[in-house]
Amino acid sequence: MDEIADEGRRGRILDTAERLFAHGGFDATPTARIAAEADVPKGLVFYYFPRKIDILRTLLAERLPTTPLCRPEQVVRRGDPAGSLQRLARTLRLGDHESVVLRTIIFREAGTHPEVRHHIAALREQLLSLTEAVLDAAVEHVLDPVRRRQAAHTFVAVMLDEANARRFDGAVPDLAGAAEIVSGALTPDRA
Amino acid sequence: MDEIADEGRRGRILDTAERLFAHGGFDATPTARIAAEADVPKGLVFYYFPRKIDILRTLLAERLPTTPLCRPEQVVRRGDPAGSLQRLARTLRLGDHESVVLRTIIFREAGTHPEVRHHIAALREQLLSLTEAVLDAAVEHVLDPVRRRQAAHTFVAVMLDEANARRFDGAVPDLAGAAEIVSGALTPDRA
Amino acid sequence: MDEIADEGRRGRILDTAERLFAHGGFDATPTARIAAEADVPKGLVFYYFPRKIDILRTLLAERLPTTPLCRPEQVVRRGDPAGSLQRLARTLRLGDHESVVLRTIIFREAGTHPEVRHHIAALREQLLSLTEAVLDAAVEHVLDPVRRRQAAHTFVAVMLDEANARRFDGAVPDLAGAAEIVSGALTPDRA
Amino acid sequence: MDEIADEGRRGRILDTAERLFAHGGFDATPTARIAAEADVPKGLVFYYFPRKIDILRTLLAERLPTTPLCRPEQVVRRGDPAGSLQRLARTLRLGDHESVVLRTIIFREAGTHPEVRHHIAALREQLLSLTEAVLDAAVEHVLDPVRRRQAAHTFVAVMLDEANARRFDGAVPDLAGAAEIVSGALTPDRA
DNA sequence: AATGAATGAGAATTCATTCAT
DNA sequence: CATGAATGAATTCTCATTCAT
Numbered sequence A, B, C, D: 001m002d003e004i005a006d007e008g009r010r011g012r013i014l015d016t017a018e019r020l021f022a023h024g025g026f027d028a029t030p031t032a033r034i035a036a037e038a039d040v041p042k043g044l045v046f047y048y049f050p051r052k053i054d055i056l057r058t059l060l061a062e063r064l065p066t067t068p069l070c071r072p073e074q075v076v077r078r079g080d081p082a083g084s085l086q087r088l089a090r091t092l093r094l095g096d097h098e099s100v101v102l103r104t105i106i107f108r109e110a111g112t113h114p115e116v117r118h119h120i121a122a123l124r125e126q127l128l129s130l131t132e133a134v135l136d137a138a139v140e141h142v143l144d145p146v147r148r149r150q151a152a153h154t155f156v157a158v159m160l161d162e163a164n165a166r167r168f169d170g171a172v173p174d175l176a177g178a179a180e181i182v183s184g185a186l187t188p189d190r191a
Numbered sequence E: 001a002a003t004g005a006a007t008g009a010g011a012a013t014t015c016a017t018t019c020a021t
Numbered sequence F: 001c002a003t004g005a006a007t008g009a010a011t012t013c014t015c016a017t018t019c020a021t
Helices: A002-024 A031-038 A042-048 A052-063 A081-092 A097-109 A114-138 A145-168 A175-184 B002-024 B031-038 B042-048 B052-063 B081-092 B097-109 B114-138 B145-168 B175-184 C002-024 C031-038 C042-048 C052-063 C081-092 C097-109 C114-138 C145-168 C175-184 D002-024 D031-038 D042-048 D052-063 D081-092 D097-109 D114-138 D145-168 D175-184
Strands: none
Touching (some): A002 A031, A002 A042, A002 A052, A052 A114, A081 A145, A145 A175, A145 B145, B002 B031, B002 B042, B002 B097, B052 B097, B081 B114, B081 B145, B097 B114, C002 C031, C002 C042, C002 C052, C052 C114, C081 C145, C114 C145, C145 C175, C145 D114, D002 D031, D002 D042, D002 D097, D031 D052, D052 D114, D081 D114, D081 D145
């Protein structure tokens, strides 16, 4: 019970920080407010996270893994690259609340904190490989590697843009349409 | 002469603020530092910009117009949609230093300041319309409106992603490849 | 009048800090207390002295000069080295309140702050030279340099010890007696 | 075994505290750091020393005795007061590391903590009596009590000054020279 | 007896903003 | 118009001390 309570308090600090960082930004969020809204004593925040930046670091490390986000097999349907890409996007849920929150944070803080920048770069690379793997498995012919990468880049851009667009307004791009456009461009490797 | 001097000083404040906001973020940049690096008295910053946020507001208003970014005719070559899109991207130069600086700012502050959010939304809308106009003028048939918008969204996503990627790492997407992929998807409106 | 007030406020901060540092120590004296007892707003302390240590630095620089403490002529009576040394001690007034306060500070902080250590070393050197000059001028023969330095060291030690003793208890050494002992040891240079 | 282990841990706390107090000062040394460097659990420090000041108190009580520092017989050679004083200084080893450490502490904290002040006063008194006893035993005539005390004060001042000088710079006084100067002043009691 | 998680009362410092001149 | 001295609320962080186990 205690362990649960303890984990609960540390977890509550992280939950609250995540929400507040996403809403107002890292700099604009006082640790005192995190403590207050997490309903823990101010000192406890610094007990778990000696520097404020450690809260952000921990959020990235524990909640935004750069390790495999999903497995291609989960989403691929052979012969249906467009559908596979759509399922990929739906599975990754980059536009989901949880993900949007973290993306907001990392996009904002990337310029300021190098470690955040590295994290976002790794995440991006992960998305690219994953998309390429999905394309490979979804089409029935061998893909031209250059075109495959272009296609992956394009679809990743759309997925990220969709998540971003959600932050700013409602004009989100049509993922299904983009999936079709990208799939349509896949031709067998003539090499 | 005074006006020139004053304009020079006001301009120096904006130049400096732009640089510092882009580098360290709005919140982390003290007005005192802007004044010092712009080599103007501290009081002058508040003389021109009564609140700190007014500096940011002014940067957006004066330096990141949402009004037509370029005219389609500048970039369109009829019958060559892929080339037209590439020229569009090159003309907009979203990845340029100046633009990156401002994009860094608006991406970071968008979550915090509603007016910045509106600005970015307007900018995005501008880009979409412009891309659609370019596509319309570049192909020789009538485009399906839905597909045109999907294509525009996709290409805008790639342009924005390219600018973003430049902020974080070097793995920038291939704009030419994306232009081809998007163009390849354009078919006459069968309606 | 304003200038007086301004000088007064900065001066009051230094006066108060000097008193409080001497009484409770540098570390144990909050800047807030300095401000309160100097009757100035807290912010003003940091306006004049951006870091707390700057207050200490300023006290040393402005109030504990290492430059000539007095001129030998002021105290020397030729043919009366013992009297001259006594007058030197009386003129330097190391045991005076003002001086004791600063000595308390520098003795305490010397170990912690290198710049304070350098200051105290310089001050010590100054005292030694001055004492040697007084001895030279007070005796009617040429002094052996080694013996002169030994004598100076001995008398400086007594002066410093007297000031220190005043901090701790009442058993202050007898400066007049020490002056006689030291003078008695001065013999012509036989070299 | 437990007692030995406990004594070892208690001793390690004191050793570490002594070192850290001497280096950074009492106030600037967190108990947590003492515990960490002594490699004991944080709680144990407060188990042995309920208040932080108790560590300092214990250091003085157990490691800086005011009881006889050495016996005059150990150092006196009758007829050679100068040599006896030198041997006294060498035996007391005030300039030794261990001693310097504690002296650093007590000099620094004397102003702040009354009990430290009393300790240093007692120590001083001890040194004076001891020096007087050495002088008495070393000379072959009866000393004038006033002159004896003056001589003792002077030599004690030099010994303390030598230890102090070692803390601040390298210009340590010449103890041998001072011993000679002081001895030279000893004349039979004419009373 | 021993421990280390927990706490909260401050500490130094920052900085947007004001305003008298 | 311009300025820079002045202010105080807010912020991050520290740490002696407590206490349940």
